[in-house]
Amino acid sequence: MRYGVFSDVHGNLEALKAVLGHFESEGVDAHLCCGDLVGYGPDPEACLGLIRSLKGLSVVGGNHDLAVAGRMDLEWFNPYARTAAIWTRAHLSRQALDFLEGLPLRVETSDWTMVHGSPRKPPEEYLLSPAQFQDCRSYVKAWPLFMGHSHMPLAFRSSAAGTDVVFLGDREESAAMEGGVPAPAAFNPGSVGQPRDHDPRASCGVYDTKTRVFRIARLSYDYRLVQGKIREAGLPEYLALRLEYGQ
Ligand code: ZN
Numbered sequence: 001m002r003y004g005v006f007s008d009v010h011g012n013l014e015a016l017k018a019v020l021g022h023f024e025s026e027g028v029d030a031h032l033c034c035g036d037l038v039g040y041g042p043d044p045e046a047c048l049g050l051i052r053s054l055k056g057l058s059v060v061g062g063n064h065d066l067a068v069a070g071r072m073d074l075e076w077f078n079p080y081a082r083t084a085a086i087w088t089r090a091h092l093s094r095q096a097l098d099f100l101e102g103l104p105l106r107v108e109t110s111d112w113t114m115v116h117g118s119p120r121k122p123p124e125e126y127l128l129s130p131a132q133f134q135d136c137r138s139y140v141k142a143w144p145l146f147m148g149h150s151h152m153p154l155a156f157r158s159s160a161a162g163t164d165v166v167f168l169g170d171r172e173e174s175a176a177m178e179g180g181v182p183a184p185a186a187f188n189p190g191s192v193g194q195p196r197d198h199d200p201r202a203s204c205g206v207y208d209t210k211t212r213v214f215r216i217a218r219l220s221y222d223y224r225l226v227q228g229k230i231r232e233a234g235l236p237e238y239l240a241l242r243l244e245y246g247q
Pocket of ligand 1: 008151
C-alpha cells in the first residue's frame with residue numbers, strides 16, 4: 001500500500017494541484033491529509049472540493065480548520081491568522097463549514113496513526129524535539145505516526161539507542177522494525193501551501209507500507225499567481241510575501 005501524505009494546504013490551490021499531480025504520477029493507493037486544509041490562502045472552497053474527492057481519503061482537522069468552523073477560540077491566533085480565519089469563514093459554503101465541523105482530531109488504524117500537531121494535544125502542540133517525541137510515545141498505539149502543523153518536513157525515530165529528529169528537506173527516511181514490531185517513528189510531510197523551511201516549493205510525502213520508506217517530494221508551482229489572489233482578496237500582504245521566501 002502506498003499513501004500520498006500531505007498537510008497544511010491552507011487554501012493554496014496551485015500548490016495543492018502540484019502535489020496531487022505528483023501523487024497521481026506516483027500511483028498512490030490512498031491519501032492521508034494531516035489537517036489545516038484552510039486558513040491563510042485565497043481558495044479554501046476549491047481546495048476542500050479537491051481534497052474531498054480524493055480516493056481512500058483519511059483526514060484530521062487542524063487548528064485553522066477548527067477555528068474557521070467555530071470549534072476553537074481565535075484568541076490563540078496571531079493577527080494574520082485571525083484575519084485570514086474570519087475571511088475564510090465568510091468565503092465558505094455551508095456544506096464546506098459542515099465538513100470542517102465534522103473532522104476528527106485523530107485517526108488510528110492497525111497500521112498507522114494520524115494527528116495534526118501531536119498525539120498528546122492533536123490540534124495545538126508542535127512536535128519538534130526528540131525529548132517531546134519520546135514524551136508523547138504513550139499516546140500512540142500504531143506506528144508510524146503522521147502529523148503536520150510545524151510546516152517542516154521531519155522524521156522522528158526512537159530505538160533502544162535513543163531518539164532523534166531528522167530534517168528531511170527533499171529526502172527520504174525509513175521506519176525501522178524492532179523485535180518484529182514497528183519501532184516508534186513519526187513523519188511530517190511539510191506544508192503544501194505555506195512551507196516554512198526557506199524552500200518555497202510545495203512539500204508532500206509518499207509512504208510505502210512494504211518498504212516502510214517515507215519519501216519527501218518538493219514541487220514548484222506558480223506562487224506569484226497565488227500572491228495575486230491573496231492581494232485581490234484583501235488578505236494581509238505578509239501572507240503573500242511569505243510564500244516567496246518559504247517562511
Ligand atoms: Zn498549518
